[in-house]
Amino acid sequence: MNIILYAVPFFFLLIGLELVLEKVRKTQYYRTNDAINSLSAGVLSRMIDIVKALVPLTIYVLIYDNFALFQLTETALVCIAAFVLYDFCYYWNHRLGHEMSLLWAAHVVHHSSEEYNLTTALRQSSSSIFSWVFYLPLALIGIDPIVLISVGSLNLVYQFWVHTRHVPKLGWFEWLFVTPSNHRVHHAQNRAYIDRNYGGVFIIWDRLFGSFQEELDDEPVIFGLRSSLKSWNPLYANLQVYKQLWQDSWHTQSWGDKWRVWFGRTGWRPADVAEVYPIVKTDLTKFEKFDIPLSTFSKIYCLLQHSLTTFIALLLLLNINNLLTYQQIAIVVWVLYASYSTGMIMEKRSVAPWLEWFKHSTLLAAIILIPLPTWLFWSLTIPLAVSMLGAYLLQKSSNQSSQLTSNVIESI
Ligand SMILES: [Zn+2]
Ligand SMILES: [Zn+2]
Known part of the structure; x- marks a missing residue:
């Protein structure tokens, strides 16, 4: 956990570098809405992990304390072996994460971006x-x-740098390790690339177990999902496939299929449901990225909101031991709500300004009611004041544009 938290400044440093390259090389690998959506999903997963990580870790410790077959001392060799074995387990976790519907429902979030840049890693x-x-x-x-948590965190940190389009194939390194090139294949929706390259650090598992595919010059990668997310709501990104599985399970007449929907092969659907409720897969020859154009002002406003939300999430993670449970829960709920609200602005929903006003009011109330150190008071008050002004201008401009639209309709 801490390794990941301390790696965050390096993550942002590398994202900054990638943004500089974007300007220098005139690439179009970044879109504000997509990048914010990726970063929001990352923040949310850290928030939920606060609660979620406790149960698995307790069970792991229980098995380690009572059933461990060997008493291993923490030598360098044991740590290296643990690092390699962790990646072997990761390979199967990741592979099943793609091949079984219930596990895919969770993992799909990581693949829902139609761009591929360092924010996708998060x-x-x-x-x-x-x-x-x-x-x-x-x-x-x-x-x-402790060794498990450390090697797990290192594994996750390693995977960050491979989410870039700026690094070409890396010669001999491609044979042993997961690289930007072979992981680009993993994020593709091209038929030739689907369900390939599951390794976290080592690509050797894919070579051993027949799931390796090289990036091909004549098959440019199209990133994203065959059933596109078409939303900037990070909460929905986490629930999309669960919703579909639930609906399929509900609609099918066969009791066996009601279970098979969840535990069967990803993509499998009961025949009676598929006939009545067909799912249209993206035609890759006509593929268009999901996008809702935003004004520069709206983009800056969304970036400010996302930065403020991330700042508050980081405050929680850094002070987790000094906060009471109800305070932790309140901040987690606020971060979830704030991420959802930013997503609604990016989708240009008419309710979005009101969602924003409610969010700003709750933060204002917290600043007034909770005694805060001076630095924190101003670190929250200044961006909040700017945000409130921004929300006012945003609402004014959206009222004007809807007035304009209704005038045009009336004149027709
Ligand atoms: Zn995957
Ligand atoms: Zn990835």
Whole structure:
């Protein structure tokens, strides 16, 4: 956990570098709405992890304390072995995450971006509740829980840098390690690339277990999902596939299929449901990225809102031990709401300004009612004041544009 938290400044440094390259090389790998959506999903997954990580870790420690087959001391060799074995477990966790519907419902978030840049790496799921099971064999062979957390965090940090289009193939490195090139393949929706390259750090597992695919010069990668998310709501991004599985399970007449919907192969649907409620897959020859154009002012406003939300989420993560449970829950709920609200502005929903006003009011109330250190008071008050002015201008401009639209309709 801490390794990931301390890696955050480096993440943002590298994202900054990628943005500089975007300008220098005149690439179009970034869109404000997509990047905010990726970063919001990352913040949400950290928030939910506060609660979620406790149960799996308790079970891991229980197995380690009572059933471990070996008493391993924490030598460098054991740590290296743990790092490699962790990635082996990660491979199967990730592979099943693609191949079984219930697990795909959680992992889909990471693949929902139609861009591919370093913010995509942070687009993590909030709902993966079964992945910890894949690491229990490490408890059985005696890998200390602290070592597990450390190698798990290092594994996740490694995966950050491979989410870029700026790095080409890397020669011999491609044979052993997960690289930007072979991970681009993993994020593709091209038929030739689907369900390939599951490794986290080492690509050797894919070579061993027949799931490797090289990036091909004559098959440019199209990033994203065959069933596109078409939303900037980070909460919906986490629930999209669960909703569809639930509906399929509800609609099918067969009791066996009601279970098979959840535990069957990803993409499989009961014949009676598929006939009545067909799902249209993206035609890749006519593929268009989901986008809702925003004014520069709206983009700046959304970036400010996202920065303020991330700042508050970081305050929670850094002060987690000094806060009472109800305070932690209140901040988590606020961050979820704030991320949803920013998504609604990016979708240009008419309710969005009102959602924003409610959000600003709750933060204003917190600043007034809770005694805060001076630096924190001003760190929240200044962006809040700017945000309120921004929300006012945003609402004014949206009222004017809707007035304009109704005038045009009336004149017709
Ligand atoms: Zn994946
Ligand atoms: Zn990825």
